[in-house]
Amino acid sequence: MEYIIKNFSLYDTLFCGQCFRWEETEKNTFAGVVANKKIIIKQQGDKIIFDGDDNDKIIFNYFDLHKDYEEIKKQFSKDETLFKALQTAPGIRVLRQEPFETLISFIISQNNNIKRISGIIKRFCEIFGNKIEDDFYSFPSPNAIKDITQEDLKPLRSGFREKYILDAIKKVSSGEINLDDINFLSYQDSKETLMKIKGVGPKVADCVLLYGYNKLQAFPMDVWMKRAMKVLFDNKIPPCASEYAGIAQQYIFHYARTLNIKDK
DNA sequence: ACCCAGGCGACGA
DNA sequence: TCGTCGCATGGG
Numbered sequence: 001m002e003y004i005i006k007n008f009s010l011y012d013t014l015f016c017g018q019c020f021r022w023e024e025t026e027k028n029t030f031a032g033v034v035a036n037k038k039i040i041i042k043q044q045g046d047k048i049i050f051d052g053d054d055n056d057k058i059i060f061n062y063f064d065l066h067k068d069y070e071e072i073k074k075q076f077s078k079d080e081t082l083f084k085a086l087q088t089a090p091g092i093r094v095l096r097q098e099p100f101e102t103l104i105s106f107i108i109s110q111n112n113n114i115k116r117i118s119g120i121i122k123r124f125c126e127i128f129g130n131k132i133e134d135d136f137y138s139f140p141s142p143n144a145i146k147d148i149t150q151e152d153l154k155p156l157r158s159g160f161r162e163k164y165i166l167d168a169i170k171k172v173s174s175g176e177i178n179l180d181d182i183n184f185l186s187y188q189d190s191k192e193t194l195m196k197i198k199g200v201g202p203k204v205a206d207c208v209l210l211y212g213y214n215k216l217q218a219f220p221m222d223v224w225m226k227r228a229m230k231v232l233f234d235n236k237i238p239p240c241a242s243e244y245a246g247i248a249q250q251y252i253f254h255y256a257r258t259l260n261i262k263d264k
Numbered sequence: 265a266c267c268c269a270g271g272c273g274a275c276g277a
Numbered sequence: 278t279c280g281t282c283g284c285a286t287g288g289g
């Protein structure tokens with residue numbers, strides 16, 4: 001299958017820090033796992049190419065290809081600084097990832113770097129997931145790992161995050177927190193619900209809501225965003241971005257890292 | 265050796 | 278409610 005998607009970058013979308021499991025196997029060809037299936041997808045100019053006709057829906061949903069980003073970016077362009085930010089990586093789209101995977105991934109992300117985050121998540125899938133084919137493993141379901149102990153998590157080398165991962169697994173697999181129900185809660189209520197999990201604070205919750213639930217009010221504030229918002233936006237989200245704050249966050253985050261904004 | 269990484273919880277004032 | 282500190286691990 002192939003589709004024409006204008007102003008889209010697979011590379012920037014998959015490596016801007018919102019997901020951790022994709023690899024670029026050759027130039028502009030990417031391999032990953034979505035919906036428990038191995039997906040190979042490549043980009044040639046405006047064309048997105050992948051195999052398996054039945055992967056259609058999975059890919060459209062995952063990359064949120066129905067959403068009109070041209071209209072959103074047009075709105076963002078009313079702010080001069082935000083326009084500069086989105087120009088550095090205009091092909092980024094916010095993914096629709098699986099909530100449980102997003103939750104565990106961003107618990108692991110705290111006080112950590114992207115390379116090591118990826119390694120821990122990879123080991124998590126290899127140890128607790130199912131082999132799909134070759135070196136590709138599913139992300140385990142909460143129920144499949146409901147009985148594991150903190151000792152079982154040692155091989156991940158995730159350090160102090162072990163107890164946080166465990167608490168997330170327990171609260172989700174027991175039904176104490178229902179990840180499906182989050183969809184139907186308001187932004188505030190869903191955030192408070194996620195923050196009942198140990199190791200989930202405002203920033204991790206926002207990442208889960210944005211990348212796992214496509215709740216676009218979420219505006220994750222990590223160290224990069226705090227510096228960027230202060231230096232570039234006087235700590236105020238531009239009014240033209242308020243409706244799609246989470247998408248604006250992606251461009252600002254990328255811009256901050258490109259400029260390498262540090263404290264002075 | 266030292267510092268930091270897409271933060272958070274515990275603790276004290 | 279707010280600031281500060283320790284936290285596991287690994288790369289620069």
